[in-house]
Amino acid sequence: MGKGRGQWQFLSVGVFLQLVTVLRLWRYASALGSMSSIAISYGENGPVFCGLSSDDSHLVNCYGSNSAILYGIPAHFPFYGLTAGDGFVCGLLMKSNQPYCWGSSSYIQMGVPQPITKGAEYSEISAGDYHLCGLRKYGTELQGNNFSLVDCWGYNMTASYVFNGQVTSISAGSGFNCGLFSVNSTVFCWGDQTSSRVITLAPKQLRFQKISAGGYHVCGILQGGSSRVFCWGRSLDLEEEISMEYSSQGNVDFPPRDPMIWIVGGKFHACAIKAFDHSVICWGFMMKPSTPAPSNVRVLEIAAGNYFTCGILAEKSLMPVCWGHGFPSSLPIAVSPGVCNSTPCPPGSYEVSPNGDNAPCNLPGSRICLSCSSPCSNEMYEIVKCSLKSDRKCSYNCSGCLSTQCLSNCSNLVNEKKGGENDRFWALQVPIIVAEIILAVFMVIVVSTTAVFYVRYKLRNCQCSGGNLRAEKLKSSGIKSSHEDVTVGSDLDDLKIRRARMFTYEELKLATCGFKDESQVGKGSFSCVFKGVLKDGTVVAVKRALMSSSNDNKPKNSKEFRTELDLLSRLNHAHLLNLLGYCEEGGERLLVYEFMAHGSLHQHLHGKDRALKQQLDWVRRVTIAVQAARGIEYLHGYACPPVIHRDIKSSNILIDEEHNARVADFGLSLLGPAESGSPLAELPAGTLGYLDPEYYRLHYLTTKSDVYSFGVLLLEILSGRKVIDMLYEEANIVEWAVPLIKSGDFSRILDPELNQPRDLEALKRIANVACKCVRMRGKDRPSMDKVTTALERALAQLMGSPCIDQPILPTEVVLGSSRLHKKSSQRSSNRSSSDVDVVEPEDQRIEFRAPSWITFPSVTSSQRWKSSVSDADIEGKNIEARNVGLVGSGRGDGLRCLEEEIAPASPHENLFLQHNF
Numbered sequence: 001m002g003k004g005r006g007q008w009q010f011l012s013v014g015v016f017l018q019l020v021t022v023l024r025l026w027r028y029a030s031a032l033g034s035m036s037s038i039a040i041s042y043g044e045n046g047p048v049f050c051g052l053s054s055d056d057s058h059l060v061n062c063y064g065s066n067s068a069i070l071y072g073i074p075a076h077f078p079f080y081g082l083t084a085g086d087g088f089v090c091g092l093l094m095k096s097n098q099p100y101c102w103g104s105s106s107y108i109q110m111g112v113p114q115p116i117t118k119g120a121e122y123s124e125i126s127a128g129d130y131h132l133c134g135l136r137k138y139g140t141e142l143q144g145n146n147f148s149l150v151d152c153w154g155y156n157m158t159a160s161y162v163f164n165g166q167v168t169s170i171s172a173g174s175g176f177n178c179g180l181f182s183v184n185s186t187v188f189c190w191g192d193q194t195s196s197r198v199i200t201l202a203p204k205q206l207r208f209q210k211i212s213a214g215g216y217h218v219c220g221i222l223q224g225g226s227s228r229v230f231c232w233g234r235s236l237d238l239e240e241e242i243s244m245e246y247s248s249q250g251n252v253d254f255p256p257r258d259p260m261i262w263i264v265g266g267k268f269h270a271c272a273i274k275a276f277d278h279s280v281i282c283w284g285f286m287m288k289p290s291t292p293a294p295s296n297v298r299v300l301e302i303a304a305g306n307y308f309t310c311g312i313l314a315e316k317s318l319m320p321v322c323w324g325h326g327f328p329s330s331l332p333i334a335v336s337p338g339v340c341n342s343t344p345c346p347p348g349s350y351e352v353s354p355n356g357d358n359a360p361c362n363l364p365g366s367r368i369c370l371s372c373s374s375p376c377s378n379e380m381y382e383i384v385k386c387s388l389k390s391d392r393k394c395s396y397n398c399s400g401c402l403s404t405q406c407l408s409n410c411s412n413l414v415n416e417k418k419g420g421e422n423d424r425f426w427a428l429q430v431p432i433i434v435a436e437i438i439l440a441v442f443m444v445i446v447v448s449t450t451a452v453f454y455v456r457y458k459l460r461n462c463q464c465s466g467g468n469l470r471a472e473k474l475k476s477s478g479i480k481s482s483h484e485d486v487t488v489g490s491d492l493d494d495l496k497i498r499r500a501r502m503f504t505y506e507e508l509k510l511a512t513c514g515f516k517d518e519s520q521v522g523k524g525s526f527s528c529v530f531k532g533v534l535k536d537g538t539v540v541a542v543k544r545a546l547m548s549s550s551n552d553n554k555p556k557n558s559k560e561f562r563t564e565l566d567l568l569s570r571l572n573h574a575h576l577l578n579l580l581g582y583c584e585e586g587g588e589r590l591l592v593y594e595f596m597a598h599g600s601l602h603q604h605l606h607g608k609d610r611a612l613k614q615q616l617d618w619v620r621r622v623t624i625a626v627q628a629a630r631g632i633e634y635l636h637g638y639a640c641p642p643v644i645h646r647d648i649k650s651s652n653i654l655i656d657e658e659h660n661a662r663v664a665d666f667g668l669s670l671l672g673p674a675e676s677g678s679p680l681a682e683l684p685a686g687t688l689g690y691l692d693p694e695y696y697r698l699h700y701l702t703t704k705s706d707v708y709s710f711g712v713l714l715l716e717i718l719s720g721r722k723v724i725d726m727l728y729e730e731a732n733i734v735e736w737a738v739p740l741i742k743s744g745d746f747s748r749i750l751d752p753e754l755n756q757p758r759d760l761e762a763l764k765r766i767a768n769v770a771c772k773c774v775r776m777r778g779k780d781r782p783s784m785d786k787v788t789t790a791l792e793r794a795l796a797q798l799m800g801s802p803c804i805d806q807p808i809l810p811t812e813v814v815l816g817s818s819r820l821h822k823k824s825s826q827r828s829s830n831r832s833s834s835d836v837d838v839v840e841p842e843d844q845r846i847e848f849r850a851p852s853w854i855t856f857p858s859v860t861s862s863q864r865w866k867s868s869v870s871d872a873d874i875e876g877k878n879i880e881a882r883n884v885g886l887v888g889s890g891r892g893d894g895l896r897c898l899e900e901e902i903a904p905a906s907p908h909e910n911l912f913l914q915h916n917f
């Protein structure tokens with residue numbers, strides 16, 4: 001990110017050439033933005049603060065915890081200035097005007113970034129999270145012709161960018177860059193804006209003195225008298241959104257309105273130096289706990305890390321101080337607030353001398369020059385002029401105050417003057433304000449009570465009719481409303497179990513040969529599943545809740561059992577597993593489902609029988625994906641109230657006799673919020689690897705959590721690998737697949753067991769859909785209906801349809817399924833449960849499950865580790881260490897992404913992670 005104050009114009013000029021360089025650079029002094037004499041690197045290996053030494057050597061000095069940066073410091077290279085990103089630091093070499101980087105980033109290698117453009121020299125460099133950009137110096141042939149060239153290196157950015165017009169400064173954010181044109185001072189941005197929207201939001205009409213990119217936003221200081229800050233992007237212009245979503249993790253402050261002279265951007269925050277008194281102020285999202293920015297102290301220079309900021313105080317010393325979250329508040333290295341320069345400071349700048357004993361430059365006659373603050377704004381007047389010895393100082397002109405900032409700064413005077421008037425004003429206003437508050441509270445109570453009653457009324461009478469349009473849509477997509485014949489106001493309990501038949505325990509015992517082991521076809525966390533044949537020949541699957549060890553003989557998780565019963569009996573879709581009936585006798589609780597002859601998708605993809613996997617060719621796999629998507633779309637869009645499945649995974653996608661997919665297991669489902677925007681504050685539940693990180697961290701449950709899990713499922717279908725697999729360098733499928741897809745290397749994720757189709761485009765589409773589904777923020781993910789449409793198109797393309805823009809409807813026509821509410825179980829072959837090709841309950845246990853309050857009694861954690869060890873065939877010790885590392889360091893699962901995208905885990909959360917995984 002562009003973090004730091006650019007004062008590298010103060011160049012050392014020991015030799016004539018350097019002097020020439022300095023003089024040329026002075027022309028653009030005010031435009032040197034993101035490079036600075038200090039820079040902060042951040043990321044999973046820990047933050048590091050680097051600065052140019054407080055002598056005139058221009059050598060780098062760093063402090064922090066990333067050893068790759070500390071040990072990689074180029075001890076003998078003098079730099080003009082520094083910039084830093086996720087795990088790396090780069091400096092602009094004085095000798096060659098080229099960047100030189102070091103650290104632990106896999107995107108920015110140590111040394112001069114490759115490819116080097118021969119003869120290229122840079123006037124400024126700026127680092128984003130995973131990339132570095134350099135602005136070519138003026139005077140190149142292209143720029144001489146009123147073009148500018150920016151070279152970038154790193155993730156998704158390696159290219160040379162040509163801009164029509166002279167660019168004076170650049171600043172890099174997370175996956176994007178922005179620049180300022182010199183002619184009209186307008187801003188432009190380019191790169192990947194998926195997570196920030198900075199490119200589309202860039203204000204074309206505004207003119208800036210300076211810009212600075214943060215993680216997902218850009219802030220700039222406006223030209224003109226106001227010198228105010230203007231921010232855009234995902235985090236700083238959308239304070240409300242942030243404050244709603246992250247209010248439990250930190251505070252969100254609004255951008256100040258004071259005139260500013262300098263600005264830097266962190267991941268979700270920004271800090272600036274005020275023109276008025278050179279004190280620092282920060283705003284945006286502040287993690288809890290955060291130390292406050294130093295107040296009423298002059299600051300010479302600032303640089304931002306992801307959740308913290310460091311600055312060099314003018315008065316104290318040259319030791320940097322830091323504030324915010326996640327870094328020590330004072331650092332034991334002295335750094336330079338600029339670069340020492342042996343020539344006198346040019347007009348418009350002043351010499352820095354923090355205090356006599358602590359002169360920043362060793363050589364006699366050598367000094368640091370900093371540019372003076374901008375001229376005082378309209379409401380201010382100059383109290384100290386800009387001179388060699390001092391910066392310009394401004395004070396508010398209290399007689400002409402227009403802004404609140406001015407008013408508050410002049411408050412003492414104003415108060416004295418207006419004291420009498422104010423007293424009268426408040427004497428009148430206070431009773432009115434109190435009355436208004438009381439009225440507002442009353443209105444809120446009335447509205448919320450009405451809303452509660454209304455929602456309850458709707459739920460009781462929910463018929464999901466939704467008018468003719470909806471009924472027609474349901475019909476056309478193979479859905480039969482389960483409430484067609486329900487009279488309004490009928491008893492809710494009757495409604496819930498209306499369609500499910502009640503079985504006796506004896507009946508089911510007989511059907512499953514006394515629940516003997518041979519009849520068992522699967523085992524879940526809450527239940528065992530048996531194959532059974534009813535008296536009339538219907539083949540069924542009987543799900544028997546696990547019994548607790550206590551004497552009262554109550555089945556475990558009876559709440560889950562009843563939830564599933566309620567839900568399933570009300571839902572009816574060709575791609576949902578139908579509930580046929582239930583039994584509730586004594587302590588026994590059993591559910592009777594249609595029997596799925598071909599077991600689960602998990603067994604096909606990860607079972608020991610390779611033939612089973614190869615049977616699932618690309619068309620069949622995509623068909624299964626489309627069908628599962630339709631089932632989930634029905635749950636989200638047509639079930640009333642909407643249902644969030646919460647445990648979408650391959651072992652819950654069952655395959656019937658005709659190889660059609662059915663979404664099963666509503667044991668973890670919840671009735672969704674009536675309004676999709678209101679999240680359910682439930683404890684997270686689900687299966688690790690598929691679990692939506694946003695839901696997990698923030699307990700923010702919407703239908704988009706299912707979309708995330710479905711995205712993981714898509715990656716699993718495409719790659720044929722398990723969602724958590726220690727045999728891969730990236731154990732988590734999302735961490736592994738998404739970078740490959742994004743870098744255009746998508747064919748590397750395709751299942752090697754299958755031959756690649758001639759036209760890869762369809763699978764590429766699906767991979768892209770999957771990437772969108774697993775985005776960190778639910779809001780950025782597509783809804784299930786969009787996912788379904790995209791998959792249908794991809795399927796049509798895969799099958800060679802010329803008309804891929806038409807979604808395929810209805811299911812049965814294209815996918816060859818003749819099933820529509822007919823009891824396929826009745827037609828199921830009487831395959832005995834010893835048909836072990838699809839029955840590998842052990843194999844399913846190689847999964848990492850979610851936290852302890854949703855642990856599943858059938859499998860102890862030690863069993864899970866054991867099975868993962870044998871599965872991965874890795875030495876026990878190693879796997880344990882890696883598993884701990886996976887969670888403790890936040891590496892390798894979707895959580896890591898969230899940690900970096902939204903916020904680091906709190907100590908409490910870290911503790912929780914370590915305990916539960």
Ligand SMILES: Nc1ncnc2c1ncn2[C@@H]1O[C@H](COP(=O)(O)OP(=O)(O)OP(=O)(O)O)[C@@H](O)[C@H]1O
Binds near residue numbers: 593596599603651
């Ligand atoms: N209707 C069915 N027909 C055939 N096999 C089934 C049926 N329902 C479940 N199974 C088999 O039984 C296994 C266990 O199913 P169950 O729903 O109890 O647990 P799960 O979803 O695999 O795991 P968990 O309950 O831990 O989420 C399934 O993976 C599947 O192989």
